[in-house]
Amino acid sequence: MKPTHIEHIGIAVSSIEEARKYYEKVLGLECYAIEEVPEQKVKTAFFKVGNTKIELLESTDPEGPVGKFLDKKGPGIHHIAFAFEEVAPALTEAADHGAVLLDSKPRNGAEGLLIGFLHPKSTGGVLTEFCGGK
Ligand code: CMX
Numbered sequence: 861m862k863p864t865h866i867e868h869i870g871i872a873v874s875s876i877e878e879a880r881k882y883y884e885k886v887l888g889l890e891c892y893a894i895e896e897v898p899e900q901k902v903k904t905a906f907f908k909v910g911n912t913k914i915e916l917l918e919s920t921d922p923e924g925p926v927g928k929f930l931d932k933k934g935p936g937i938h939h940i941a942f943a944f945e946e947v948a949p950a951l952t953e954a955a956d957h958g959a960v961l962l963d964s965k966p967r968n969g970a971e972g973l974l975i976g977f978l979h980p981k982s983t984g985g986v987l988t989e990f991c992g993g994k
Pocket of ligand 1: 870897900904915917925926928932939981985986
């Protein structure tokens with residue numbers, strides 16, 4: 861099962877208010893949504909670039925996934941998200957090929973999409989998200 865496109869690239873930032881200046885002033889992109897996701901312990905800001913989005917991720921808790929990432933690696937690319945027509949079979953197929961699932965079945969993510977993460981140790985060091993429908 862092939863992804864249809866890169867849905868978004870997640871970028872860990874220390875502060876959305878600071879980081880958004882680059883995307884808005886240098887790249888000329890428009891922030892179309894800012895949303896807190898308490899269960900992920902992040903605040904997010906979204907920008908569209910064609911069919912793909914940039915998701916800025918600011919931590920709301922040092923013990924959350926982005927808080928720990930920032931502490932260890934500093935700001936930078938946190939994850940890449942691939943879009944699939946159907947997420948559940950894509951996750952099953954990835955697991956059959958040796959990927960380690962952080963979500964054994966899809967859960968609800970932003971913008972009404974289903975999402976599931978793959979452990980970076982099983983994807984060449986890149987935290988990977990599958991997202992899409994069904
Ligand atoms: N990219 C690449 N490697 C990463 C990583 C990332 N984003 N986050 C952690 N790692 C590495 C760690 O550096 C560590 O490497 P070493 O063993 O070489 O030191 C390894 O993965 C395992 O780290 P860990 O300490 O066992 O695990 P963590 O507690 O840091 O958790 C992870 C890592 C990926 C399991 C966790 O962050 C996770 O479950 N992520 C999925 C959910 C998520 O990231 N949510 C935030 C975004 C939500 C959104 O987009 O809305």
